[in-house]
Amino acid sequence: MVEPEISIVIPSYNEMKNLSRGVLDEVNNYLLTRPYTWEVILSDDGSTDGTLDLLSEFCQTHPGFKLLRNQHAGKAPTVKAGMLTATGEWRLFTDFDQSTPLSELEKLLPFCKLGYQVIFGSREIFGSLRDKEPFYRHLMGRGFNFLVQLLAVPGVQDTQCGFKLFSAAATTTLFNRLVIYGRSEHRQDAFTGAFDVELLYLARRFGFSHQEVPIKWRHFASDRVSPIRDSLRMLWDILRIRFASFTGKYAVKI
Numbered sequence: 001m002v003e004p005e006i007s008i009v010i011p012s013y014n015e016m017k018n019l020s021r022g023v024l025d026e027v028n029n030y031l032l033t034r035p036y037t038w039e040v041i042l043s044d045d046g047s048t049d050g051t052l053d054l055l056s057e058f059c060q061t062h063p064g065f066k067l068l069r070n071q072h073a074g075k076a077p078t079v080k081a082g083m084l085t086a087t088g089e090w091r092l093f094t095d096f097d098q099s100t101p102l103s104e105l106e107k108l109l110p111f112c113k114l115g116y117q118v119i120f121g122s123r124e125i126f127g128s129l130r131d132k133e134p135f136y137r138h139l140m141g142r143g144f145n146f147l148v149q150l151l152a153v154p155g156v157q158d159t160q161c162g163f164k165l166f167s168a169a170a171t172t173t174l175f176n177r178l179v180i181y182g183r184s185e186h187r188q189d190a191f192t193g194a195f196d197v198e199l200l201y202l203a204r205r206f207g208f209s210h211q212e213v214p215i216k217w218r219h220f221a222s223d224r225v226s227p228i229r230d231s232l233r234m235l236w237d238i239l240r241i242r243f244a245s246f247t248g249k250y251a252v253k254i
Contacts, residue, residue: 004064005036006105007088011078012055012096013045019054023098028062030102040065043082046072076181076195083171092165097220100163104215108165111211117170118203118210120196121163127214128158144234151238152194152201156212159196163215167208174202179244180237194237201241205250 008027024042031038042055042065052069059065070081079093090112092105100121108119123130124145148159166174181195203210244250 002037004039004088005090006034006038007083007086007091008038008040008102009043009079009082009086009091009093010040010096011043011045011075011082011093012047012051013072013075013078014047014049015051015096016049016054018097019051023096024058024062024065026098027102028065031064038064039086039088041068041082041086042066043068043070043078043085045070045075045078076178079195080175080178080181083166083175086171089168090165091168091171093162095162099220100161100215100217104163105165107213107215108163111213112165112167114211115209116211117167117208118174118200119165120200120210120212121161121215121217122158122212123161123215123217124157125212125214129214129216131216131218144231147235147238148194148197151242152197153204156200158212159200161215161217162196164196164199170203170208173206174199174208177202177206177250179249180240194234194241197238198241201245202250205245 008031010027027040031040042059044052044055044067046069047055052067055067059067068082068085070078083091083093090109092108094100094102104121108121111119122128145157145159149155153159178195178198180198200210
């Protein structure tokens, strides 16, 4: 069986609201117009609201879509499971709500031919577009980014955009070396905190070239974000990343 050129990993957890908007139809219709071979991994985090039944039905009627069932462990382990299950030469993870439309992938792909192995969307650099984002969310993001640049990955303007493309080699190396977000029992909620920061920190540590690319992003209301609580937890995770690095945990061979 020929491996796909592009794998799209979409994590899900109780997504009935987003499914009613037809987001998977949008993804499918877009990919059917592409010249490259592809697969979509729907990596579910133990949904309990009927999402699994609809995802299973969608996969049965849409070639190229595959359902990966996971025990509820939080978004980061669910993304990790999907990325390591994927078989594509390049592997993208993107949010189920499609806040960054999958069509923005076309802005990332040219950098694959330039030798970059980690290519990620940015809502902050010149050329990006943020649509309908509440002020408090933007303020929270900028405050977090200040700490990220100070303590972990200086020069990256937006670590938290959930639209990141990895080569197969980068995927295997980085996702298998996660420490803070490498255990399925880490958190039982949707909070991802410094998951993306840990990935980019590892990318630099292991010498994978990376590129930040401006994308279009639109805000969808969610009750899964708590500005004060999540900001404190993200700060704690950044400190844990630095401590893990200091104690040599990222140097462990697999």
